Amino acid sequence: MIEGLRIVPLRQIEDNRGKVLHMLRVDSPLFGSFGEIYFSVVNPGKIKAWKRHLKMTQHFAVPVGTIRLVIYDDRSASGTRGTIEVIETGESDYKLIRIPPLLWYGFTGISEVPALIANCTDMAHSPEESERLEIQNAVIKYDWGIADAC
Numbered sequence: 121m122i123e124g125l126r127i128v129p130l131r132q133i134e135d136n137r138g139k140v141l142h143m144l145r146v147d148s149p150l151f152g153s154f155g156e157i158y159f160s161v162v163n164p165g166k167i168k169a170w171k172r173h174l175k176m177t178q179h180f181a182v183p184v185g186t187i188r189l190v191i192y193d194d195r196s197a198s199g200t201r202g203t204i205e206v207i208e209t210g211e212s213d214y215k216l217i218r219i220p221p222l223l224w225y226g227f228t229g230i231s232e233v234p235a236l237i238a239n240c241t242d243m244a245h246s247p248e249e250s251e252r253l254e255i256q257n258a259v260i261k262y263d264w265g266i267a268d269a270c
Contacts, residue, residue, distance in 0.1 A: 125217070128215060143240065155243035159237065166228065169228075170225070170253040180216070184233070188227060190205070191223050192225070210235060226262075
């Protein structure tokens with residue numbers, strides 16, 4: 121696994137009325153500080169990639185739908201430099217994914233419904249502390265296997 125990346129199964133409490141899906145608590149060893157919570161929706165078969173944060177740590181959970189999350193490590197001092205990690209997560213395989221700064225990531229919706237990604241970050245979003253690459257680029261050699269997914 122990529123250095124610094126953490127994946128933890130999350131608890132769901134379900135009964136005939138519905139579900140409670142846990143995500144992140146202040147007493148979790150993965151929690152550092154609170155910056156903001158926001159939600160992203162990705163439509164089936166569409167791709168949102170590539171982005172990395174320079175300082176921000178993110179905590180992803182997908183309570184609705186399913187995504188394929190792809191993470192690439194090109195940090196010069198990392199022992200896992202050049203590694204690509206592919207994680208499928210969502211309602212039926214619910215987990216928390218902690219993405220530390222400087223890792224490139226992208227995701228695609230792989231369920232029949234739009235997927236909802238909850239992201240709890242350790243700092244408020246600032247456009248100056250993130251970078252983007254096109255889906256097809258010279259840095260990350262990953263084939264999404266989806267034609268016209270933008």
